[in-house]
Amino acid sequence: MQITVNGSAREIDVDEQMPLLWVLRDELKLTGTKFGCGGGYCGACTIHLDGRPTRACLTPASFAEGKQITTIEGLSENGDHPLQQAWIEHNVPQCGYCQSGQLMSAAALLATNASPSDSDIDGAMTGNLCRCGTYPRIKAAIKTAATADNGEEA
Incomplete structure (x- = not known):
């Protein structure tokens, strides 16, 4: 499947139900998004999905297909947001x-x-x-x- 992360299209070969958190951290090596509780309670894994704050630990990879994903790495190239x-x-x-x-x-x-x-x-x-x-x-x-x-x- 193809997802768009921080403006770049990325091809991933993962189970459709794999949480987006693990796709970002383990498959794409974008480790700024953190694992906290795994249940969507703490917010450490918050990313933007089409501009909306979303808990990556609860979001299946398939749900992100066709949407724009922004991680903390994509907030600003130079840390000057x-x-x-x-x-x-x-x-x-x-x-x-x-x-x-x-x-x-x-x-x-x-x-x-x-x-x-x-x-x-x-x-x-x-x-x-x-x-x-x-x-x-x-x-x-x-x-x-x-x-x-x-x-x-x-």
Whole structure:
């Protein structure tokens, strides 16, 4: 089957039911998407599927055929996405394990809502668990990135 990942068509020979997470990590060697819980609860495996945040651990490879997949590696070629810059500015990561999923959920939010309220951010980020508890810094970074995208001062 053929899937499109970060703008590149990729031919894969896997069982149609293989979770997309394992296709990305094991077959395509895109290891930025993390395995957390395997049940879609933690959000560490969040990717974009046609621009929507999606749990890769629950998504069969066959479901991705014909859709655009974006992983953390595809968020920005140079790590200069406004969210990535804001993450650094606000010193968001501690252990860092959940961060790719956090960033992908935040990027999906900002793609559809350039000026999210606190409740918009809370709603979009629900289900992305951070065992280090950096939620206040995550929210601050999202707000900073939103103002950067709008050309406003943070």
